[in-house]
Amino acid sequence: MAELRELQRRLDSIQGLKDVVNAMRNLAAIYVRRAEATLGAIRPYADVVTTALRLVLERSEMGPVEPPDDAPSLAVVFASDQGLAGPYNDRVVAAALAFRERMAGRVDFIAIGLRGRNLLALRGVEPVLATRTPSSLEGIKAQVPELAARIFDAFHQCGAEQAFFIFNVYESMGRFEECVRRIMPPVRHELTPGEERTFTYEPILTAPPAELLGHLIEEYFFVELYRSLLESHASENGARLTSMTSAASNVDDRLAELRQQFQYVRQESITSELMDVVSGSEALRGEGRHLYS
Numbered sequence: 001m002a003e004l005r006e007l008q009r010r011l012d013s014i015q016g017l018k019d020v021v022n023a024m025r026n027l028a029a030i031y032v033r034r035a036e037a038t039l040g041a042i043r044p045y046a047d048v049v050t051t052a053l054r055l056v057l058e059r060s061e062m063g064p065v066e067p068p069d070d071a072p073s074l075a076v077v078f079a080s081d082q083g084l085a086g087p088y089n090d091r092v093v094a095a096a097l098a099f100r101e102r103m104a105g106r107v108d109f110i111a112i113g114l115r116g117r118n119l120l121a122l123r124g125v126e127p128v129l130a131t132r133t134p135s136s137l138e139g140i141k142a143q144v145p146e147l148a149a150r151i152f153d154a155f156h157q158c159g160a161e162q163a164f165f166i167f168n169v170y171e172s173m174g175r176f177e178e179c180v181r182r183i184m185p186p187v188r189h190e191l192t193p194g195e196e197r198t199f200t201y202e203p204i205l206t207a208p209p210a211e212l213l214g215h216l217i218e219e220y221f222f223v224e225l226y227r228s229l230l231e232s233h234a235s236e237n238g239a240r241l242t243s244m245t246s247a248a249s250n251v252d253d254r255l256a257e258l259r260q261q262f263q264y265v266r267q268e269s270i271t272s273e274l275m276d277v278v279s280g281s282e283a284l285r286g287e288g289r290h291l292y293s
Helices: 002-059 088-102 114-122 137-158 209-292
Strands: 073-078 107-112 129-131 162-172 175-184
Touching: 002 137, 002 162, 002 209, 073 088, 073 114, 073 137, 073 209, 088 107, 088 114, 088 162, 088 175, 088 209, 107 114, 107 137, 114 129, 129 137, 137 209, 162 209, 175 209
Parallel strands: 073 107, 073 162, 107 129
Antiparallel strands: 162 175
């Protein structure tokens, strides 16, 4: 009976774990679907902003701005606060470290997400700024202005001449790709939308380029920060959904094994009890025959 109680306790424990895994899987699926819809909605606006910035740069007759190879850089690494997301954090941090090795100048890091900060620290890199990552679409929208201001402050305090965003780009459920993108100064050829542009006519600009340039660069930075957070949010939850689906399958297999073991031990217990009853009955019957003989 003690063995049966222990098996029942383990069954109850694993069933509780299964409930938690399923809840996390369902929540991750909801987050991914919402992020997918939001990414589709922000793309047209981002294309308009980048195209307008390109037009202003061209009309202002400014040549391409390229910092020297040894210019100091600030790299913003987008990771997560929570785990159970497969290789999501490891891959983006590995991309950040590989980026640092490629750069000739000094590279300072900002870590968005405590997991990213911890992984960088384990590799001997101490970010100049570490902050929590927004855990929902509403949180992203609310925190972008403050986060942008803190990044700008760190950019000036570090004496950096260029800023990069390093994040995971969402491709599909459970699939993402690391991306390193220079945000400041903007890369001119990246300001042209691809073949699948979301508008027919280019923006009509009536104000002088000198007046528009500062506003457009600021808006471009905000849009890219918002989109990087969205891509990271979708990638993180897509990776978590994949991990939780795999974990749910493993939990089901373990539950099946324990249930089979429980049934075997229970049957053995019943058989043993029946044998005790039969043996006792036979013993009583033998004593009865002895008394009457």
